[in-house]
Amino acid sequence: MHDARPRRFLRHPAQLVVLGFAGAVAVGTLLLLLPVSRTDTAGADLVTALFTATSAVCVTGLAVVDTGTYWSGFGQVVVLALIQVGGFGIMTLASLLGLLVWRRMGLRSRITAMTETKALGLGDVRSVVLGVARVSLLVEAAVAVPLALRFWWAYDYSPGRAAYLGVFHSVSAFNNAGFALWSDSLTRYVTDPWICLPIAAAVILGGLGFPVVLELRRQLRRPRRWSLHTKITVSATVVLLVAGTAFVTANEWRNPATLGALDSGAGRVLAGFFQAVMPRTAGFNSLDYGQMYEGTLLGTVVLMFIGGGSAGTAGGIKVTTFVLLWFVIWAEVRGEQDVEAFGRRIDDRATRQALTVALLSVGVVSAATIALVEMTRLPTHQVLFEAVSAFATVGLSTGITADVGRDGHLVLTLLMFVGRLGPVTLVSALALRERRRAYSHPEERPIIG
Template identity: 50%
Template sequence: MKTLIHPARAVALGFLAAIMAGVFLLMLPAARSAGVPAPLTVALFTSVSAVCVTGMAIVDTGSYWSGFGQAVIMFLFQLGGFGLMTAATLLGLMVNRSPRLRTRMMTQTETRLLGLGDISSVAKIVFKVAVLCQLLLFAVLTLRLHWGHGMDWRAAAWNGLFHAASSFNNAGFSTHADGMVRYAGDALVLVPVMLAIVIGGIGFPVLHDLRYRWRDPRHWSLHTKLTLTGSLILLLGGFIAIVALEWNNPHSLGPLSLFGKLLNGMFMSVSARTAGFHTVDIGALTPETWAVHYILMFIGGGSGGTAGGVKVGTIAILALLVIAEAKGHTDTEAFGRRVGASAQRQAITVLVLGSLIVAFGTVILLRLTHFPTDQVIFEVIAAFGSTGLSTGITAELPAAGQLLLAVLMFIGRVGTITLATSLVLGERRMPYRYPEEHPIVG
């Protein structure tokens, strides 16, 4: 009798297989521009960053990789962002309208839904939204790059397609050496990109809920309400903090017009939630703004989407728990619903383990490098949160440091999914309970 692979383990193995395939393809001579070296470290780091939709790079994507290499990178972050198991279910639906339970459970691990009956429906929503959003952004960017930035149609189409896919998948890869800096004053580029980042990162369970219940917010699930409310608070809070801290910084928002400051402030707030694009020099931001980025990158986006981090829902549950405890309430409540005790334990576990991973990663990277602590912390959280932003030290790190970041990217993208699903699927009720006692807290 065949032993079924645990869905969480299957997702991890699927991501690992995609990374190895990416390394093989990127090591091919056709993947690099003529005359550039072919170290295994570069191919491995790039493949991990692409599959884990992080966007960190140790070489310039546009000049180091050939057109074929850039296509490979785009395919990898499409695969990683879209979800390997979601793709598997879609393929199954094309052949058989009733996907097997095992496949549905694997897809459940990636989409983070608890109801197996919703998997096929969510998979269809994922496919429709992903294709429609990327095609619309591709068209908008292509037209704008041609008419507004003087690119010929071929270059505009390729750059538009690459950035559309990178935006929706929250991948952060750009074909430009300066990222999105050249578009800092162009709202017709930045606004559509921001919309794609938010849609891709909000989480497919939320999109599924909105698709069928958008007319009646009262019947939205608690997950949808917490994710949307938390995301709005983080986006607006990050925007206000960044604009206030960088308003007079001559190396970032200082030289821009009022509209430019507001536009780029919002773009930084959106991008810091795991997209990884930048329109200003991240290394020139104030330490206080870096600290704001720590928070936004660590939290990330919604569960079951293309975003990374410990997720908005996790932090929302913990915030509600703190509020309930401060008020002396025995139940954690929101929007007329009670948050289950198991969800609270899972949120605490994800936050604690995520914090420990960041702490250990920071200590190790500090031992391997001579860079200041604040820059190292930024790099570690950006890797773990699948954000890809950098203060400019990624390419200067030793090989061991870059390998550490690759491990953090993999853990950040796959580990939180695996952990959360393992907690859900591994939960069991014990036939006995020990006597209760209350240790002293605080």
């Protein structure tokens, strides 16, 4: 006898996350299509508006037009709002609004928020959502103030303009968006630590992920009590920042078009550090990536693909996925039966999830790179850089974003959307139901290698 009850499409919380982000992109596209959003009297074309809205909601930072001159003040505010909504998480924001209005949260809303924030349990959702709001506003304000003061005192901007620049770039940095209001991003401030360091700090904090930031706020001086997730994220972040700084600085030290053009050694180190931070998925740059050596670009591709921490504003496959796969390889090489990290045994399901995320990501990036190369006939290393930047929601570019054509822009738009939500989230959102087998097949082991 068949069940007469109608089937519901939205049976998984991840589906609401996908639809929420898609809705935000749609609203942003419509707002950017308005003539008031452009400095010109004519409105933006559909692909430009869609690409910009997706890049903002997915906190990527790739742009086909100059944000500071193409969009009007209204359009820039729309982009800034989309960045904030995308970074905070459309479902988390909806849950927070529900808390503020009704002072309560239903079970369905809790499950949805848990999917977006990666909270460990339903009882943690309320505190996580409120904590995310407090941390976001606190960090953005703390970074906006010194930026605004620097723009005002050192670069002769009016107080109002300096405050606007400080707020815009602070929100863009903490949410790992990388949108800047200058056509050359931050290259004019390449040796200014009062601009580069606050922005880098905001990017790092946003890239750690909200659960890690909230735990560090409570347990900063007691690292032994940190969770395994926090230990992996913090340690991997430090290693990647140090290694990335050393790699970029050493590789570009004598490049006359990048670090070689800077007079002071301190300025070169600052620029190298800044370029090591940004591949954590923030698209600011203080050097021209189009002038970098190919080896530096490929190393940056690796950093972008790894990304930042989970449940934050960073993209990529996430450092936890990368480190977990490293421990899997290490355990297999040593012939150990269990995968262990920091004195803890890793669950088999976590290793399968890490492998799934990594391989799906490689497949998506590879397919997109091949498609873009066929469409554009541009150099493969530049196309690969652009594809990984879009998928990892980084926003860095060698300068070919505007040259990939209309079809290429649509491919990059899809890459940004998939990369922000994550391959596993997107696939699970499209699945109508979870299947569980009531039986197991006989075990057999194929030959590997």
